[in-house]
Amino acid sequence: MSTIRVDVSRCTLCGECVAACPFDAVEIVQGALHFTEACRLCRICIRRCPQEALALEERPREHTERGTYRDVLIFAEQHEGHVHPVTYELIGKGLELARELGQKLHVVLIGSGVRVQADHLLAYGPATVYVFDHPDLRWFRIEPYTRAVVRVAQEIRPNIMLLGATPIGRSLAPRIAARLGTGLTADCTSLSVKPNGDLVQTRPAFGGNVMAQIVTPGHRPQMATIRYKVMAPARPVQAAPGRVVELLCDEDLLRTDIEVLGFTPYELDRGIEEADVIVAAGRGIGRAEGLALIGQLAELLGGAVGVTRPLVEQGWADHRQQVGMSGRTVRPRLYIACGISGAVQHVAGMRGAEHIVAINTDPEAPIFDVAHLGLVGDLYEIVPKLIDDLKEGAALHGLP
């Protein structure tokens, strides 16, 4: 890593660099200049120093021996025996990447009494499920969990390592990356591999205005966290030849400064990500009251209401309902887009839906490019008809 070098024979402690630093990262401590962790190496202090006492010291990067790393390792997240659904998505993607590279997929699972879950995960096709099973691992605690994953990674030296971009995955991944001395791409929405084994990690950047493709050519493992619901989940395979390997939970692994005093379940906001059906409203609804009509259709279909960003900006809907690049990514069985033009930022969050129906007055609207079924017309004519038909159908079948 690069640092700022201070030539103490020139530095007069004039304080110019302290005043110039936009990150408040320079301090004078006990008669010496000190650069804190906030330093971004922006070099403003170097330019401002009247004595030219500061310089950037570039240290050559140590590259890992790529050839000695192979296979894909994923972290299987579980809580109280419930495996987080993002795990199946990671397994699905991990298997695909491993297959392309002619390598294997391994899973690491940590918890208390999780042997059953390990056997269950094996059915999805990984070569190995490594298990750390101990009562002290019942709750997620960052130090032992980090040590456990790092142990497996140091042992098998994976080429690629994936975690869910969940609150747990997001806190665990940077620690693991730091311990392993490698990079990390957070919040990926897409992954692919080059024939040379480099992982192409795609994620939105600059507020979603560009999709950045990031590679980690000099370091291994290549680590990424993956957004929930952007990858297709794995399905159980016919013959699962893998094995479960139980690993030792010794004192050193379990050491922690965190004491869990109790656990109060958080009222989970299941959100629109969990809905099988989403009826989404765009600016085409024209007025806030239009959302009631959309809500009526969603309710009849047992679904949730989604919206485009302008509706959140207008204050008509909650940001948790926003679908898209800067909102939620959804993968329902049915997505009905009402009065939505189909801007790339919106489509990025819903194109994974199994069936997309679009209602729009403009036959040229880009939403029709991704829709499986398009209805050209006024949503205020079409949606009430759909509602009437659904009610009629329900009455015919004696449904409530």
Ligand SMILES: Cc1cc2nc3c(=O)[nH]c(=O)nc-3n(C[C@H](O)[C@H](O)[C@H](O)COP(=O)(O)OP(=O)(O)OC[C@H]3O[C@@H](n4cnc5c(N)ncnc54)[C@H](O)[C@@H]3O)c2cc1C
């Ligand atoms: C960095 C960035 C991030 C963004 N993130 C998101 C995001 O996460 N999610 C998101 O949604 N947007 C996002 N946006 C905004 C995005 O670019 C679009 O502006 C937005 O999606 C457009 O919303 P809309 O389709 O509701 O509105 P419009 O583009 O205005 O489309 C309205 C549509 O309704 C149709 N219409 C009008 N009246 C009727 C009617 N009576 N019946 C049927 N159809 C009708 C029109 O023909 C038109 O196609 C982002 C933008 C930026 C710059």
